[in-house]
Structure formats: structure tokens, C-alpha cells
Amino acid sequence: MAAGYAADVLKYKNAAILYDVASDYSQGFMQYFIETFESKGGTIVAKEAFKAGDTDFRPQLTKIKKANPDVILMPYYYKEVALSANQARDLGIKATLMGGDGWPSDTLFEMAGKSLEGSYLVNHFDYNDPEVKPLTEAYIEKYGTTPEINCYMVHDAYKVLLAAIEKAGSADSQAITDALTQVQVKGVTGTIKLGEKTHNPEGKEAAIQKIELNPTTGEYEYVFMQKYGAN
Template sequence: MGDDYSQGLREFFKVNFEKKGGTIVADESFNSGDVDFRPQLSKIKASNPDVIFMPYFFKEVALSANQARDLGIKATLLGGDGWPSDQLISMGGKAVEGSYFVNHLDYADPAVQDFKTRYKAKYGKETELNGFLAHDAVLLFVEGLKKAGKANGEAIAKALEGIDVQGITGRIHISPETHNPEGKDAAIEKIVDGQYVFQEKYAAQ
């Protein structure tokens, strides 16, 4: 897919997968808005992969997963944080069973249950990933505002450099150099019987 998110994940996966001894046997792409992935999947099938990394969002994942299974592809599917959504399960069904993806948190973690309960009471629906991320984004903003001491964009941005806070999705430390979060644990999830089942935490090296 041509968006920066998917391309970034693709490149990161490719570099690190090969660095750890993996072999890329096929590398296919598609355009935003595509709904027929059979031409690319047919080429992938011919390469007989053990796993297929799908670094895009749940709608395209569900469509391509169903088409992959229709073509007889049995490879394990892998993905990133664009996967978690109720729609992935409803659209993907059995095609995504047994797949693994990286998430920002374990939804069953006792530490997040209070937030989930309060969110559902207020909005009448379960919290999806963006709800947790929005909470932590506001938390970072508030801490940056306190540290800056004034409501000024440049001052807040500067104050966020090196900041370290405990969010719902984990400990968030903002690198002064890259302005990206560093050292945050990832949650590895597996889809089992239509549910996201936590497997393990993985710390970035």
C-alpha cells in the first residue's frame, strides 16, 4: 500500500526480518482503494511463504486474508497496530484465525480495566485502540503544558523532549533527538476463536 504508515512498517519488517536470518520470498504492493488482491496473492502463493506480513489497516487485511484463504494460501498472517478492530474479526472471520499482530497494549491487562469500564459507561461501546492512544496523547500534552508553564506550541514541544510518563499503553519516554517514543513495550496478540489473546510483551532493543 502506498501510504507512509504501511511503507514504514514494510521497510522496518524487511530490514529486521532479514537481519535475524529470515528470507523475503515475495514483496508485493497495492494502491489505496483496491479491493481485489488476487493478482498479488497469486504471486505470493507461488513463492510458498511460511508467513505473510500485512502492514496495513483492518479493512484491507480482512479482504486480502479472505482472498488468500480462497486461493489456498495457508501461511500464518502477521500485522501491525493497524489491525485491532471489531471489524477485522467480523469481516475477516476464519481467514484471520491464528494470525499474530503487534498492539500497543494487552486489552485484558488489569491495569486498563478501569479505563475500559469508564469509557463504556460514558460512550456506550467498547474502547478500541484509538481510545487508549487518545488518552495517552492528552496525558502527554497535559504533562508538556505543565512543564512548559505556558500555552505556547513551541514551548510545549520543547518541554516534551525527554519527558517520561506512565500511560495506559505503557511507559512513554519521548526522545529529545527524534521526538519519537523510545523503549515502549509492544504487546504480541494472537487471534483465537475470534478474540485477541495476549501472547507476550516485547521490548524494543
């Protein structure tokens, strides 16, 4: 969905990718982005790799800068996102940065808020959605901290599993597995219907968010832009 939004909405033509060669998540995100972006007429002008734990991204970013992309996909987690974003801006790279659900963290903006201003990320849901807030507030009340994204995902996975058990009417594992694709559940992250072949959610929209500076509070925040696409 990141590629579709970059091509269809932002009208970007050239993209570069910096990815974690040791991460299946990062490589899968990258491959899907490439396929979608190129199918929409876009061009991948640079593709550079690193390994999780690296701290110096300047060699890869220097090559990316020479390719002059409109957007740089950074499909990895917040620690490396912060480091690479800061180094990209230090090198004078002006391209829009884009990522996914690996970005959000309580410390991301402390580490690289200014460098990430104007960046986009594709997330499973909008944290400010009225249907999401009750779970957030309940979690904070009980644990005294903001929930990570996996909290919401596990919540919905539990609801899907419970619905499948009720549908199967049995504790038999195969019966429950078969029932997983026969139920549709309204969770906090959206409506979930698993595909029969992949068991992945199908037809589920993502939330496009933009990182902006709130002039009133002086703090960076995720601003919901729109729901986009479907798997």
C-alpha cells in the first residue's frame, strides 16, 4: 500500500529503497513495494542494503542521493529508522521518507523527529480512531504506559480465534483452522476476514499517516491522512 500511495496519491515517479538484508519483514515489504510501484509506472532508481545493528548508513545513503529519488522506502524498525533518517538529512537528502508499522515508538521522535517531519508511514490503523481509543485508555490505566502496536494486533487476533472456536463448536485444532476463514470479525484495527489460501487478512484498508510538527504543542505527531487500499 505504501507503493500505491506513493504513486497514485503523491505522484512520485522515482523511488529508492534502503532495507535490512537480515529481516524477512524488511525484504518482504521491499519486494511488494517494488512490484506495486513498477506496475504503476514507477522506477526503482536505487536499492541498498544493511544489517540490523548497523549504525553508519552514509555509504548507502550517498549512493541513494546520487540517484535523486522522489521517495526513499525505509521498511525496518525505529532504531535504524532514526539513525538513517538523521544521516540522510545530514547528507542533504531532501526526498520524502516512507515506512511502515515498524516505525512507531515512544522514542522515535526524540531520536529523529525533525529528520522525519513530512514522512509517511502505512500503519494498520489510526491511533486516534474513536474505536481504538478505548483499548488504548484501558491499557494505559492498567499498565501505566502506551501500548505498542502488537497489543492491538494480539487483541484482534484473539477475537478472530475466539470467533473461529465458536464457529467450529469444537476444541479440535483442524476444525478451528478450517473455521478461521469462515468468520469475519470487527476488531479495533478494522474488519478482518482471512483468505482461504493464505490465512492473511484480505480487503483490509491501511491507515496512511504523516509525521508533522504540532505548532501548538511543539511536539511531533502522527497525523492521519486517509484510509487507503486493500490487500
